[in-house]
Amino acid sequence: MRFQNAAWSSELPVSTALPVEPAPQAEPQRGWLDPLLDWLAGWGELVLETFAAIGDFSLFFFRTLVWLFTRFPRFETLWPNFHQVGVSSLPVIALTGTFIGMVLAVQSYYQFRQLGLETRLGAVINMSLVRELGPVLAATMLAGRVGSSMAAELGTMRVTEQIDALSAMGANPIRYLVVPRFLACFLLIPLLTIMADFMGVAGGHFYSVMVLGIDMHHYWFNSALFVGPYDIFVGIFKSVFFGSAIAMVSCYQGFHCSAGAEGVGRAATASFVYSFVLILFLDLVLGIVLDAIYFTLFPEGARLF
Amino acid sequence: MIESILEQQRPQLEVRNVSVTFGTQQVLRNIQLSIPAGQTLVVLGESGCGKTVLMKTLIGLVVPTRGEVLFEGENLADLDDRELSQLRLRYGFVFQNAALFDSMTIAQNIAFPLKQEGRWSSAEVREKVLAKLAEVGLPPEVIYKKPAQLSGGMRKRVGLARALIMNPDVILYDEPTTGLDPIMTDVINQLIIRTRRRNPVTSVIVTHNMDTARRVPDRVVMLYPLTRLDPDEPQTVFDGPPGELDQCRDRRVRQFVNGEAGQRLMEMLASSQSTETIGF
Numbered sequence: 001m002r003f004q005n006a007a008w009s010s011e012l013p014v015s016t017a018l019p020v021e022p023a024p025q026a027e028p029q030r031g032w033l034d035p036l037l038d039w040l041a042g043w044g045e046l047v048l049e050t051f052a053a054i055g056d057f058s059l060f061f062f063r064t065l066v067w068l069f070t071r072f073p074r075f076e077t078l079w080p081n082f083h084q085v086g087v088s089s090l091p092v093i094a095l096t097g098t099f100i101g102m103v104l105a106v107q108s109y110y111q112f113r114q115l116g117l118e119t120r121l122g123a124v125i126n127m128s129l130v131r132e133l134g135p136v137l138a139a140t141m142l143a144g145r146v147g148s149s150m151a152a153e154l155g156t157m158r159v160t161e162q163i164d165a166l167s168a169m170g171a172n173p174i175r176y177l178v179v180p181r182f183l184a185c186f187l188l189i190p191l192l193t194i195m196a197d198f199m200g201v202a203g204g205h206f207y208s209v210m211v212l213g214i215d216m217h218h219y220w221f222n223s224a225l226f227v228g229p230y231d232i233f234v235g236i237f238k239s240v241f242f243g244s245a246i247a248m249v250s251c252y253q254g255f256h257c258s259a260g261a262e263g264v265g266r267a268a269t270a271s272f273v274y275s276f277v278l279i280l281f282l283d284l285v286l287g288i289v290l291d292a293i294y295f296t297l298f299p300e301g302a303r304l305f
Numbered sequence: 306m307i308e309s310i311l312e313q314q315r316p317q318l319e320v321r322n323v324s325v326t327f328g329t330q331q332v333l334r335n336i337q338l339s340i341p342a343g344q345t346l347v348v349l350g351e352s353g354c355g356k357t358v359l360m361k362t363l364i365g366l367v368v369p370t371r372g373e374v375l376f377e378g379e380n381l382a383d384l385d386d387r388e389l390s391q392l393r394l395r396y397g398f399v400f401q402n403a404a405l406f407d408s409m410t411i412a413q414n415i416a417f418p419l420k421q422e423g424r425w426s427s428a429e430v431r432e433k434v435l436a437k438l439a440e441v442g443l444p445p446e447v448i449y450k451k452p453a454q455l456s457g458g459m460r461k462r463v464g465l466a467r468a469l470i471m472n473p474d475v476i477l478y479d480e481p482t483t484g485l486d487p488i489m490t491d492v493i494n495q496l497i498i499r500t501r502r503r504n505p506v507t508s509v510i511v512t513h514n515m516d517t518a519r520r521v522p523d524r525v526v527m528l529y530p531l532t533r534l535d536p537d538e539p540q541t542v543f544d545g546p547p548g549e550l551d552q553c554r555d556r557r558v559r560q561f562v563n564g565e566a567g568q569r570l571m572e573m574l575a576s577s578q579s580t581e582t583i584g585f
Binding site: 080156157160161162164165167168169170171172 | 365400
């Protein structure tokens, strides 16, 4: 049994003979329908690939949830991610929040003044901040700052076989790498959103009251009239979905990174682009759903005064 | 009595009819391999012939498209995530570029499998880490360094220490000497031999280094790239003790052993000419 392939020990022509250069052939006749069929096949392939990718992503998400609920990750894998997502993102989110509050005041002031409704600015600025801009902006900053770095980090680990090494040493990479990142984004993005909201409100107040000279009492009276707890809840509730989307997209991109520096770069870019698209998509869907819930609960809700 | 003999006869690792296909490209075709406990096996072959893929199927990192891989008679495909993780603690895997975790120090890297198992005190872990470092000939100072601060040869030895820390039953070496200077190559070869001498371990070494193939193993298996084979030819072109490598009359084995380009250069020229005519 030593030589399983005894037949091969004799001289045999090697199958890898010099390839004969193919004779130049005439282009095969193509019917008028063929380009159309090619076009159709191209689309078909794209649709199939998209469905396969969505299925793969869902499976990845499902496995993350299974690991999340069966075995809690170790604390030493959690803290660095919580620090990265929470503490390190705080300054940049606070800064962008402040600016967006001021920008809102700048952009809407003149329109409202023409109508003599400057004091309504408080309602407009604060409503848009807590419902939309705060959560979306915090999520965008998180996707840019943390999402791409996660994708690049996990992508590098994939390329240098560190993810394989984790599996080979009896650690499940999803439990070890994905679950902590998911938890960090999931649990901390509401806090970051609150920070963005707060700083935006402060920035809007500063510009409206201090610079534009709007009466502070009416500014806040109008805000209190329109912005209710449900609006704040909507913003924070949506942010949880954004955070989950960022973590899952970034980790998925990192785990399915192709080889080389180019692959890692592409994973980082793709993670931001897909996260951002998904954030806006979820924002739309959740906006519609949450509004529907609100009007079912409070049918008299949509009033001006 | 008979059962215990059968037990001993049962191979540690068995590969039954394994084929692996990535997308449209087939890498392995109907591979049959039975590795008894304690054997040191070298898998030889040129780049791209599927050696590393074969090795990764042995530990379940690559799932075969067809066929099965058995560890002590147990099919890896039948195990769930947790059982597979438990089983993998009985393996040591030395990766091609060491695959050390860059975010951890050397000590944390080597201690990783122990932490994973989770039944050792930190004093015991420290003791074991230092002992393994000494075994691969590294000074104790390196434990506080990060992988990026070490040379390639040192990183490989750290990777070896990490694979050995659990005293595994099976050690898989993925190109352990690639990219090392001749002296470090010999050091690694000696370390592999010494590891086997110290404890009865089953080793699989994937390499294209002839020095390793001649000196280290009990048995050599050579794979050939599928793209260069006809559909009905077996992919394993040699299976025997290292001494028989030089007597083998198969042209493909001889070419590899002696390091001859053969017709490859002409093929490359021919393909480059044909791309010119296409108009690249």
